[in-house]
Amino acid sequence: MALTLILPWFPILLAVGVGGRLLGRTRGTFLGVVCAMFWVVLSQTSAGPRIWSDPWTVMAIIAGAVAIAAMGCWSGQTLIEQSSPAASSCPSSGDNVDERSNEDQAAFLQLCEAIDRFDDWLEEHRDDGNPWPRFDELVRSVMYRCCEASHVKPYRLLSEGEELVPLREPDPLADVERLSARRGIVGHVVTTGCSYLSGDTTRGELMDKLAGESQESVAWCFAIRQGTRRLGVVVTGQLGIPPEHCKPLLCAMERLVNQFWCMLHETIQSRSATQDDPVSGLPTRSAFLRSAEQSLSESYEQGEPVAVVVVALEGLRELTDSGRWDVADELVREVSDALRRKVRMDDRLGRFDGHGFILLLRRVDSELASLIVKQLMSRLTAVCGDDARWRATVGVRCGVAGSGTEEPDLRTLVSRALNQSRRARLDGVSIASDLGSISVASGAAV
Numbered sequence: 001m002a003l004t005l006i007l008p009w010f011p012i013l014l015a016v017g018v019g020g021r022l023l024g025r026t027r028g029t030f031l032g033v034v035c036a037m038f039w040v041v042l043s044q045t046s047a048g049p050r051i052w053s054d055p056w057t058v059m060a061i062i063a064g065a066v067a068i069a070a071m072g073c074w075s076g077q078t079l080i081e082q083s084s085p086a087a088s089s090c091p092s093s094g095d096n097v098d099e100r101s102n103e104d105q106a107a108f109l110q111l112c113e114a115i116d117r118f119d120d121w122l123e124e125h126r127d128d129g130n131p132w133p134r135f136d137e138l139v140r141s142v143m144y145r146c147c148e149a150s151h152v153k154p155y156r157l158l159s160e161g162e163e164l165v166p167l168r169e170p171d172p173l174a175d176v177e178r179l180s181a182r183r184g185i186v187g188h189v190v191t192t193g194c195s196y197l198s199g200d201t202t203r204g205e206l207m208d209k210l211a212g213e214s215q216e217s218v219a220w221c222f223a224i225r226q227g228t229r230r231l232g233v234v235v236t237g238q239l240g241i242p243p244e245h246c247k248p249l250l251c252a253m254e255r256l257v258n259q260f261w262c263m264l265h266e267t268i269q270s271r272s273a274t275q276d277d278p279v280s281g282l283p284t285r286s287a288f289l290r291s292a293e294q295s296l297s298e299s300y301e302q303g304e305p306v307a308v309v310v311v312a313l314e315g316l317r318e319l320t321d322s323g324r325w326d327v328a329d330e331l332v333r334e335v336s337d338a339l340r341r342k343v344r345m346d347d348r349l350g351r352f353d354g355h356g357f358i359l360l361l362r363r364v365d366s367e368l369a370s371l372i373v374k375q376l377m378s379r380l381t382a383v384c385g386d387d388a389r390w391r392a393t394v395g396v397r398c399g400v401a402g403s404g405t406e407e408p409d410l411r412t413l414v415s416r417a418l419n420q421s422r423r424a425r426l427d428g429v430s431i432a433s434d435l436g437s438i439s440v441a442s443g444a445a446v
Contacts, residue, residue, distance in 0.1 A: 008042050009064045016068050020075030032072020036065035107249050110146045111256060117142065118260050126267050129283075129291045129348060132156065135264055136167035139234065139257055147253050148240025149220065156232040157181055157190065164190070164233060181230075185211040185218055190233050195222040195254060197243050219243075222254045224261045231265060277351040279329045280336035285358070288350025292360040293410050295348050299362050300407050307369035307402040308413040309359040310421045311339070313384065315394040316355050324392075331383075331390060338379050342372075356421075358414065366402030370433045373398050377430055397424045400433035 016035045020028025043061055052058060121138055125131045136154055143149040155164035164179040164186070181190045188210060189196050196207055198219045211218045220236035220243070234257060243250060275287035283291065299306045313335065319328040332351075339357055343349050348360040361369050377398060384394040399421025401413050408416075416434060424432035 009068070012038070013068055013071055016072045017075045020072040025073060028075050029069065029073040032069035035072070036068040040065055107146070111252060114142045114146055114256060118263075122264065122267065126271070127287070127290045128294070130345065131264065131268070132167040135261075139167075139260070142260075143234075143236070143253060143257065147246070147250060149236045149238070150240065151217070151237025153235045153237075154232060155179060155186075155235065157230050167232075184214050186214070186221060186233055186235060189221045189223050190230055193223050193225055193230070196220070197247075197250065198239075199243060220250065222258075224258050226262045226265065231261060279332050280351045280357075281333075282336055282340070282357070283348075283350040285350060285352050288348060288352075288358060288360075289410065289414075292348040292350075295346065295360055295362060296410050296413075304363045305365045305403050306413070307361045307364050307366055307400060308410075308417040309361065309369065309373055310352065310399045310414070310417040311335075311357040311359070311380070312397050312399075312421050312425075313355050313394060314397060314425070315392055318392045319390065319394075320354075322392075327390060327392075331394065334383050335380060335396075338383055339376070342376050342379070358417070360410075364402075366400060366404070366433050366435045369400050369402055370431060370435065373400055373431055373433075381430075396430070397421055398431045399424055400431065402434060404434075 012035050016028075016032045019031045023031060040061055043064075118138065121134075125134055128134065139154050140152045143152050154167045156167055157164055158181075162181055164181050180187055185196055185207070188194075188207075196211060196218065198208065198211065200207075211221075217237045218235060219239045222234055223230055224232040224234065241249075271287075275284055276282065277284050282288075296306060313331075316328055316331065319325075319331070335357070336351070339349055339359070343359060343361075346362055350358050352358040361372065364372065377396060380396045384390075384396050387393055399417045399419065401416035401420055403413065420432040420434060424430065
């Protein structure tokens with residue numbers, strides 16, 4: 001009888017031990033109980049009902065069933081205890097993973113915020129006469145927030161391709177800071193289009209040596225590209241994050257700034273195609289009014305006076321009516337160039353209609369504006385008064401209107417300047433302002 005009970009009990013016990021070790025404590029215990037019940041049923045089936053009549057046999061069956069269940073619980077407990085050292089080491093690894101994940105998520109959110117910020121910025125400044133200085137501020141701010149980059153200097157490549165000029169407005173009392181587009185580490189980046197990152201071993205020691213020869217510290221430098229064209233370069237003096245661990249973020253930042261730059265460039269190009277006069281190259285009347293409106297608001301906020309000047313070419317229609325459109329266009333281009341050379345960077349200049357131009361002069365009153373226009377008229381009269389060249393009599397008259405002590409809106413100022421220009425023609429003088437008439441030269445015939 002003992003042999004009949006032991007023979008099936010032993011393999012069941014081994015099976016429960018192996019199963020509990022694989023399943024763990026809870027499932028191992030459940031397996032042990034089920035196998036214990038199976039062993040009891042198997043014993044009764046093998047020996048018959050008479051086994052329950054012998055007390056020693058009953059005790060042996062109960063002891064074997066308890067041993068099988070205990071084996072399942074014990075083998076599962078062994079698995080948990082052996083797994084505990086690995087489990088105790090996981091929190092630190094998990095903490096590092098979570099910490100890195102949080103850093104990546106924060107960087108991703110910063111990039112998303114930069115995209116939203118640029119969209120809002122472009123919507124606000126897309127019609128600015130010169131949006132590059134404000135774009136310079138945006139690039140510096142975005143790169144500092146996302147990469148802790150400081151001493152950031154964006155440069156724009158001139159059309160000649162030999163020099164780089166800063167995006168920000170230069171100090172009028174200082175020389176314009178220019179860099180060679182072909183020398184030093186900056187020239188290497190512009191020429192090759194490959195970025196430079198201080199300490200990047202993949203670029204070789206010569207790159208660091210070339211950067212060390214620069215007059216200023218260069219920690220990061222990348223080119224702005226539009227296809228195969230080079231539009232500019234961004235030079236960073238210092239980085240507040242370890243570059244060796246943040247290369248993906250820096251690469252993403254390069255592409256983001258490049259995309260911002262190209263989008264602004266394309267916006268300016270498309271605006272020029274639709275808002276600039278094709279002959280003079282100056283903004284059309286609608287484009288001038290938009291940019292001048294913003295400049296006027298800025299002047300009023302700073303308590304500055306402004307003046308509007310209307311320049312009318314009289315006798316230009318004689319050229320167009322006679323079919324000499326190319327001569328008329330050449331005259332308009334020369335007058336435009338003369339006006340463009342005389343106005344300041346923050347003044348606004350545009351072509352008002354087929355025979356006139358309009359200027360918004362900031363930080364000047366009517367008296368000072370009249371003096372500026374008087375100097376300007378000398379040059380315009382020399383250009384338009386060459387009757388032998390144009391084979392027509394073309395004259396120039398100007399109307400000047402200042403804001404005075406009031407703050408009139410732009411349309412009011414333009415209307416006043418047009419009235420002064422009309423009065424100059426009726427009075428036969430060259431310049432008429434809201435302070436009186438000024439005769440520079442004899443008026444031209446209409």
